[in-house]
Amino acid sequence: MEYMVQIDHIHKSFGDNHVLQGVSMNIKKGEVVVILGPSGSGKTTLLRTINFLDAADEGSITVNEARVDAQKHSKAQVLELRKKTAMVFQNYNLFANMTILQNVMEGLVTVRKFKKSDAEKMSMEILDKVGLSEKYHCYPSQLSGGQQQRAGIARALILDPDVILFDEPTSALDPELVGEVLNTIKAVAQTGITMIVVTHEIAFAKEVASRVVFMEGGVVVEEGKPGEILVNPKEPRTQQFLSRITGGINQKSA
Amino acid sequence: MDFAFMAEAFPQIVGAIPITLLMVFVSAAIGWVLGLLFALVRRADVQFFSQAVAVFISFMRSVPSVILLYISYYVMPAVIYFYGQNIGIEINVSGIPAVVYAIAALTLNQAAYASEVFRSAIAAVDEGQFEASYSIGMNKTQALQKVILPQAMATAMPNLGGLFIMLIKDTSLAYYVGVYEITATANLLSMPTLNFIEAYIMTTVIYEVLSFVFNQMFRAEENHLKRFRAVLAAQV
Numbered sequence A: 001m002e003y004m005v006q007i008d009h010i011h012k013s014f015g016d017n018h019v020l021q022g023v024s025m026n027i028k029k030g031e032v033v034v035i036l037g038p039s040g041s042g043k044t045t046l047l048r049t050i051n052f053l054d055a056a057d058e059g060s061i062t063v064n065e066a067r068v069d070a071q072k073h074s075k076a077q078v079l080e081l082r083k084k085t086a087m088v089f090q091n092y093n094l095f096a097n098m099t100i101l102q103n104v105m106e107g108l109v110t111v112r113k114f115k116k117s118d119a120e121k122m123s124m125e126i127l128d129k130v131g132l133s134e135k136y137h138c139y140p141s142q143l144s145g146g147q148q149q150r151a152g153i154a155r156a157l158i159l160d161p162d163v164i165l166f167d168e169p170t171s172a173l174d175p176e177l178v179g180e181v182l183n184t185i186k187a188v189a190q191t192g193i194t195m196i197v198v199t200h201e202i203a204f205a206k207e208v209a210s211r212v213v214f215m216e217g218g219v220v221v222e223e224g225k226p227g228e229i230l231v232n233p234k235e236p237r238t239q240q241f242l243s244r245i246t247g248g249i250n251q252k253s254a
Numbered sequence B: 001m002d003f004a005f006m007a008e009a010f011p012q013i014v015g016a017i018p019i020t021l022l023m024v025f026v027s028a029a030i031g032w033v034l035g036l037l038f039a040l041v042r043r044a045d046v047q048f049f050s051q052a053v054a055v056f057i058s059f060m061r062s063v064p065s066v067i068l069l070y071i072s073y074y075v076m077p078a079v080i081y082f083y084g085q086n087i088g089i090e091i092n093v094s095g096i097p098a099v100v101y102a103i104a105a106l107t108l109n110q111a112a113y114a115s116e117v118f119r120s121a122i123a124a125v126d127e128g129q130f131e132a133s134y135s136i137g138m139n140k141t142q143a144l145q146k147v148i149l150p151q152a153m154a155t156a157m158p159n160l161g162g163l164f165i166m167l168i169k170d171t172s173l174a175y176y177v178g179v180y181e182i183t184a185t186a187n188l189l190s191m192p193t194l195n196f197i198e199a200y201i202m203t204t205v206i207y208e209v210l211s212f213v214f215n216q217m218f219r220a221e222e223n224h225l226k227r228f229r230a231v232l233a234a235q236v
Ligand SMILES: Nc1ncnc2c1ncn2[C@@H]1O[C@H](COP(=O)(O)OP(=O)(O)O)[C@@H](O)[C@H]1O
Pocket: A014, A017, A019, A037, A038, A039, A040, A041, A042, A043, A044, A045, A046
């Protein structure tokens, strides 16, 4: 199969609110796609339709040959799709009743049926990689936001997903904690895993994105290489958005 | 104060504690499991069952416990008898001890109240906890079992403790259908000599002690269950 992720004409409405109006995207293995767009443009909803946390109304999602049709699918197909994806949430959403180690192990033990001792060993290795060696036995409520989000990334990584979905992973963090999480995400990107990242961190996007997608009003307005979209956007709407979030200092000069 | 009476009666009243606790434990165990099921059925919005549960709960909350007990005691035997006939068995209904009907009534009562406790406790768990569970590939049962219910239990525990204490006191109603639990025993012992005051003092002490002990146990369990809520404790 040529593409790792195929998003095919996805439509999604909440009541009268037509949030996604036919979004399509084909993503190759190892691509890091950064999605930009103003608040309310449907970025979160798009990510959530990819793993069917929200079921789309029309269209289909294919991740590494697991195809789920919005209008005709079984529970088993959705579970299959979810096993090929992982998500990192804006609010971390670590399991509050589990320690950090248990959070990371849980998917291996409960979903993948690994032996507990194996799962524990693998989880510790991943936690070491994201710099949480000291925190195995802490509960999420005992960690800083940055530490929680790195644990969230470890929980996603351990499942060896075909694609990881990041929904504004740093926007709930205190500014001084953003860097540590972005660095972790960069390290993940370098492992060659396919990623879709919703973020407003332009510098980060320039550095790690293989493609930048600008969304507004439930459609993809413009997409291309970071060097094009972030530096020389063609669409006025993209230009306006970029100058708003960078305070107008970004344009061609740099 | 007739201390001689008290000295003689007290051990007998204490001897009624086991039957009281039997009613308490069986009613709480079955009632709470039912209550949890009811809460999940309502949450899942299962056609027909959800509405049936809602009607049941509102009925249970408005009917006085004594009436419920009488319904159980006078109506259930007939139901059991005719059900037995229907499936071709002659059931000797009069052989069923009264405590069974008392337990049935208390169980339904507990189920109704516990289902409300569980419902609000589950609703209090952040929706993101479900989403994170699904995002790693769990199905709904796994999410409930591993993530949602452990958190909901911590929230529910104080209210369940309250229900439990209420249940201990409610077992005294079984007196009305002739179960020799604590209150009934004390009352019957006091009748010949009219030592009611002494009898009520002793029953009060026993209920107070039971409540205190179980209250402590629920506290301990609550603290154990909510240990994950430990706040950033001077972790510098
Ligand atoms: N569960 C929901 N129910 C109703 N409306 C929703 C829901 N989720 C999102 N929306 C609406 O969909 C639109 C897009 O939201 P979202 O995807 O969160 O945008 P973004 O992530 O780009 O800010 C918004 O108008 C929002 O109010």
